[in-house]
Each structure stands twice: as structure tokens, then as C-alpha cells.
Amino acid sequence: MRPFRYERPDDPLAAVALLADDPTATFLGGGTNLVDLMKLGVARPDVVVDVARLTGRAVETLPEGGVRIGAAMPNSDLAADPVIRHRYPVLSQALLAGASGQLRNLATTAGNLLQRTRCVYFQDVTTPCNKREPGSGCSAVDGWTRHHAVLGASQHCVATHPSDMAVAMAALDAVVQVQGARGPRRIPVVELHRLPGDEPQRDTSLEHGDLITSVDLPDLPVTARSHYAKVRDRASYAFALVSVAAVLDVHDGIVGHVHIALGGVAHKPWRATIAEDMLRGGPATTDAFRAAAVAELTRARPLPDNAFKVPLARNVLVSVLGHLTSSAGAGR
């Protein structure tokens, strides 16, 4: 491992300032991804700024009805939080579908959002990768693509974002609070992660030195239910082949509020706006769910090893919406 300087500043502004001074400096949360990448030589920071004690580690209720999640809150605690379990079960379920108990104990909210892709070529410094080394080429696009994107990819990068939590947050219209060198600002989670385009080295819209301080979840309609389903290559401890987070409110058989996000299919949590638009105000039937899923996925451009993700995403989406419509999905 490359020698680096370890800093543990006392407040967020000091942390932001430390990064501003050094383009290779990086924040350290739980370290469950960054430390691995440092061992592999993928991340080579000169300065590591530990922020795991600088921001909140709890869930607060906001006056306007939503909640604020501390950026340093461990995934385990967030998943177990009574308010999250009661009001946002999709988020608790997504967290528990990710990683392992040990990793969730360490991993933080902000760190989970900012984890890097697990594309095997990105993690192997002996193979070209535009995300790791811009301009070197994408090894994945003509390589092993089982876990890669079917939506929104580019010729420069076909990686997927690995987080489960972020998919639930995208469906919940979560908003990230950021402290930057020029002051604080708010970024919706759906705009935090980006598609690769011709700059796959940029996972997010954050600037260097931006520190996520919290994540806000808006209030949901009282009658809305939410659910997360994940399909992976083994029963636990694997990244999603496809996952679906959905929030659904049905009255008299008609869809009201509906938010859907897909995981495992794109460089970012994929908000299924086409499907949402088709469903909103229409009948909550299996046929309608299926038609909406198919419409959303018409833009899919599968690679040789991952064509199965298209019918799989369709089926999981239909299943999750069906679950939320049925009595089994009751209890929010």
C-alpha cells in the first residue's frame, strides 16, 4: 500500500478545506470500499481525511415531515432505525439486501452512495479502464459483461453502480445535503450519480472536496407502500443482477403516487420515469405493470452476457408492483 497522510479534522469545513488543497486527497467513511481500492492500487490518495465522526450518525425527524439521515450513520443502524423501518421500509430492505452484516456495521450512508463500481476491469490495474484511467479504453464492453449496464451506458463505460441503498433513495426522492468549498447545497439523489457518457471517471455530480453531510427523505403519502426486491447470483452477499425499489399508492384500483428505481442495470440508480408516467392515474393491474416495465426497458441495449437482465428487470418490476398492490404488501 502506498504511504499516505491520515487526517482527522474536527469539523466538516476543515475536512472540505483539506481536500481543496490536494487533488488526490479523499474522504474516508467506513473504508469498506476505499481501503480495498487502495490495496489494489486503484485508489492512490496522498491524504486520507477521516470523516466518519464529523457528520451525523442518527435519523432526525424534520419539521416538514421528512427525515434527515446523518452521512456517517452506519448502514446497520440505518436499516434497524424504527422510523426508517416503519415509514420507509424500502430503504431498510435495500440496506439489508446489501453486503454483509460486518460490512454494514462499518459502511456509512455517504460512503454507500459514493462507493465505486465493482466492474472487474476497473478493479484490476493490469487491464485498461476509462473510469480508472481516462482514455485507456473500456475492457468490459467487449469482455465479461454479466454484471454490466443495459441502460444508459456509453461506448466508454458499461459499468453499473453497485449500491442497493442508493436505489431505494432514488425511488424515495431523497436529497443529499452537501458542504462544498463554496458553501452548502442540495442535490437530489437522482442527480447525484451520472451516466458515464464520455467522462466515465466521474461517478457523480460532486466536485472534488464536496462533503455529503446528510441525506433527507421527504414525507410519503400516508397510504403509500414501498418495497425493495433484489435478484443476485447467490442468496446473500452479492451485488444485484437486477433490483427494483418502488413506492406505490393505489386507491380504488387506480395508481396514485408511484416511484420506481432500478438497480444493477445502469451507471446510476435508474429512475423508471417512463413506467411511472404510464402507470400514474391508470389501473393497478398486472397487465399495466407489465406494459409499463416493457416500455421502460425498450431503451435497453444489452451486451452479449447480460441480455437476461431485460426480462429479469421486467419480471421483478411486475412482481414488486404486484406485491405492493396485494394485501401482502400492506403495512407500508
Add this chain to the structure above:
Amino acid sequence: MTPGRAGKGHGGVASPAVGRDLPRVDGPAKVTGTATYAFEHQLDDVVHLYPLQATVARGRVTAVHTGAVEAMPGVVAVLTSDNAPRLAWADDAELAVLQSDAVAFRGQLIGAVLAETSEEAREAASAVLVDYDELPHDADFPGDRSRLYAPAEVSGGFATDTDVGDVEAALASAAVTLDQTYATATYHANPLEPHSTVAVWEDEGLTLYESTQGTHAVATKVAALFGLEAGLVRVIAPHVGGGFGSKGLPHAPVVLAALAARLVPGRPVKLALTRQQMFCLVGYRTPTLQHVRLGADADGRLSAVSLDVVQQTSRIKEFAEQTAVATRTMYAAPHRRTTHRLAALDVAVPSWMRAPGECPGMFGPEVALDELAVACGLDPVELRIRNEPESDPQSGKPFSSRNLVGCLREGARRFGWQRWDRAPRSRLEGGWWVGVGVSASTYPVHRMAGSSATVGFGADGRYRVAIGAADIGTGTWTSLTQIAADALDVPVERIALQIGDSALPPASVAGGSSGTNSWGSTIVEAARTFRDKFGDHPEDGDEVDASMPPNPDTERFAMHAFGAQFAEVRVRQDTGEVRVPRLLGVFAVGRVVNPRTARSQFLGGMTMGLSMALHEQSVLDPRFGHIVNHDLAGYHIATNADVGTIEAHWLDEHDPHVNPLGVKGIGEIGIVGTAAAVANAAHHATGTRVRSLPLTPDKFLL
């Protein structure tokens, strides 16, 4: 049953130790963290070693730029083919480490950095720049079929091809035929403990603290490589954190450590492979394509069995897995043919992995039999029973014991097999298709030559029993203690066993499920010799040596263990996810020395078979030539959540021919057939026949 039985000994022992479920004698040390594994031996003045690996698949290293690296913090030396000591023997291209500048596969060792800390060594290694003359490579399996070749023989010394009767004519006239190709993936053993070595040269002798399945095998090979007398290399391995075959033969890393230690005489050099390095340097199971053709009459009686296997080897060192060999012995059919063909590629060297040959080789044929059962409208258990041979179809010899039918019947009874409707796709429960499947299992009785043991009596009233055997987590410490206790007719507390050191009397490798057979027979012989000489009231210092006696019955009988594996599988209708809530195996393995450790071996083998069925697959990217999912996030092994109920049972089998103990070996049979049973159950559940492992969700998604 309590372990601290106060037996009297010498005629007064209430019950024999063999057959008791004695807890592991090394258990307390392991659970308290005091059992010392190779890397954990605490030595002074240690140097850490980090390998340099080729980043091209074929070519030549033209320059290794070491200048700047040698000045980096903590760096002691950089080892390359330019300054590596010359080996006395370099005929084995896998082990001729740094003896030339040639690169034969991506990830091959091309050097190493020695530094004061492991972090410094790794960082310096990442800074070494290497120039190559790169040559075109071929890492595409199976690729161009025209370049396949027949090896002179396959592993174990078996014939490459067999052809009995007239398979083509029998197939042409058969009432029912099957012709399908099955595929198993590339697998890496991935023991929990990575391959580790601590190497120290002192005077002209070399000491290796090594994670190995065979201390003497390593000592002998390393001595030959360095041109030393065998006694000058000592290999110490009291505890080994799993091997599964990957530590059965010496591989390149131990040679690298020994070469590096030459540069710093007197200083111990420590090497522990990373998980990624284990995917290039310590062997793996070849992928296989298995073309199976079966011919049978309308009642399912086989007239023809044909199995043509295609697999890979490395271009620099041939390893020809004996994949088709089990088929030669399994079922009666007058017309039988088996072949092995290899693609020699610019890839890492394949090697042993748990049940080499039988494990992959029982997948295709046992799924094919299931397909034949469907075609004949027969219960697959009954189909196998109908094809039970009278004697070994290949050699014509009688079996020393063969209880496959007993295993099938007992397994079917315990599993509740008869309660299931045989029609595929007939049970849907809560969105999951449910089905059951069966497969036969087999593993040969291997007896390896070359072991001897010492039995001595000490002033403390205990018997010292010494043999250089290895305990790779299987329970050798415990089972050999039990065998020695009975052979000396004393309680287990009076046995002081010594294993895991090449300074002890030589022992064969812990491989081929041969340890208890070979070492146990040796200990029994040494104990008999001791008692013949000193009686049952020896004096302090009495001692004998004895070697494993010959067993003439090995020439007269075919000796194999058999088993039957049953699986219940659920496949989710809309996602194709596969779950295995239940596995049940019944085995006929001769006498069971310790039910506790034996059950552990069966459960472990079956779990590994489940993992093979559902998850495991090393993905080689032919453009680069290496395994790209080379860590435990990418190479999936079954987790606890993937494993449901597993039951392992065994028949009370008495085989007087295999050895004086009547044991057949149990370390490998548990993995054999499991994947076929799961695949057959998945077909029964869904009606979808998957012939290519692993059984991932996409293969059941319609």
C-alpha cells in the same frame, strides 16, 4: 459419548476408539487461535516478499526496471530472472521459477520484491516497470477444435481412451438413445488460508514453514530443484487451513520464496498470496465439455455408454484431468467408449482440486442418465439399479465391495423420494417450482506408497506415534490418534501423535482421500511391529519403525467408494433464482473412523458440490488470458444463506480387502454427484434442462 474415556488398555479397553465421535484433538487450539499456521510462525528478522507477475499472456521479459524501486523505503532486494539463483533441476516448467525470461501465461511469476514490511514490499512491487516482447497468445477454450490433442495418458496413469465392443453399432440399434453435451466451468479451490511460505536458509539447509498437504512431497521436490540432499530441506506444517488439492503439489510460490530467501541468508522470508494471486499460481480445475451418448433398450438397460471429454491444459505443463475415468466403472453396458482431448493454451497450469476426475466427470453422465430416465419413463433411481454391474466393467475384477444400490435405496427411503410425482414441472408453491433429483457418487480407494511411521514408548507412559502426515482441516490429528490407540490397545490419552513435519517419518500426500488408508495402515503396521517386539509392557525408549505393508488384494479387486445424492430444489417462477432447501447423501465408504469428522467431510463436500452447482465459475477473459473475477466478491462460493438442510448418512459397510482398518476414504466423495443431483432436481422442478454449470437464474428465465 465423552472424549475423556478412562479406558484401561491392553485387554481392558471397554470399546475401541475407532468409530467413536471423538472431538477434534486440535479443536481447542484452533478455536482459541493458538494453532500455528504457516505464516504465523513467529521468527526474528523477517523479510517480506511480494511477487511480480506478468501482465502479458505470452512473450518475453526484456527489461525489469528495478533501479528506482531498490531505493524505495524498506526495500531489501528485487528478485528477477537476472539475479535469481539457478536451479539444479528445471524440467518442470511450472516450478522453474525465474529460470528464464519467457512468459507463458498472464500472472506468471517474473520476479519479487523483498522488503522490511509487507506493505513496503507490495508498494514497491507496484512501482516496478517491466518491458515485454509480447507474442500472440491463445487462451480461448475450447477454441479451434482441430488443434485438440490426445495426451499419452491422463492423471493417475489411466489410459486416455478406452473402446470396448462397438459403440456406434449399439447406438444405431438402441431403442432409446441420448446425445447431449454438458459443460462444467473452471473452478478454483479457494481454501480459507492462502498459500503461504516462510523460507529460511541456514548454512546449506532450507527450512520451509509451508501451507501444504504433504510436507515430504514439498521437501523432496524443493530439494531436487535446489540440488540438495533430501534431508537438507525441512518442511513444517502442523496446521493447514484447507487445501482441496491446491496444496497437494508444490506450486511456483514456494519456489519463489526459497529463491528469494537465498538472497538474504539467515533471514526468514515470508510470503502469503493474495486471493487474486491464488487464481493464477496454485492450480485450478479445468473447464470440461462432456459429449455423452447413451443407448438403452426400452426398459432402460444400457447397451452403449460413450463419453468424449474436451478440456484444457497449459502449454508449458500438461495436466490431463481423468474426467472420463469414473464412467468406465459406473454402469454395466457391453459397449463402452471414453476419450480425453486437450486444448493446450497459454494459461495458468491446472492441477488437482477436490475429487479431480470424478467431480467434473460425474456431472455430464449423471445428468444424461436422468434424461434417459425421462425418455424411458423410468424412475431415475430404478434406472441406475437396473444398470448395476456384477463386476468392474473396465477391469473385469470383482469389487471389494460395492453398495451403490444400497445407497440409492437407503437414500430414497430417508429422502421420501417415492412421495414425489415424477412428472417434471408438476409442483408450484408460492411462485416457486419445486422438484427433486438424484445422482450417483463414487470415488476410488487410493492407497499411496511411501509412508512409514515410528512408534515409541516414553517415560510418561505415553506412546509417541510419529508420521509426517498432514491435517488440512480434515481431522487427521484426531483420526490417527484413534487408530493408533486401538492398534496399541490403549486409550487415546496415551497416544502422543506427531504429524506435519518432514523431519518425521515420510508420509504420502493428503490427497486422493488416501490419508486414513495409507497412514492408518502404516500406523497399524508400526503398532503391530512394536507389540510383537516389546509386548504390551514396554520400557522407556523402546521404539520401532515400520513401512506401509503391501496389500495383494489391490491387484485382485476393484476398490471404490459409492454414494447416492438427493436434492430438493426450488426455482422461482419469475426470476429463475435457484434454491436448494435440502440435500441428502448416503455413502458406502467402508468403516468410518470418526463419525464427527467424517460427517464434517461429507457435509463439506456436499456444500462444495452445491456451490459448484449454483455459483462457482472462474471467468477467463481470452483477450487477456487471466481469470477476471479473481476474488471472493467475483468468484461466488455458497454462503450460509445458500445452504439449507444437509444430511449425510453412511451404510455399515465391511470391506475386508481395502486395508486392515476397512476404510475407503471420505474426503472427496461428498462433492461427487452433488451438482448433477441439483441440476436433475432443477429439471424436475421446472422442466428446463440445464446442461451447463453453474445453474444461474438467467438459465431458468423464460
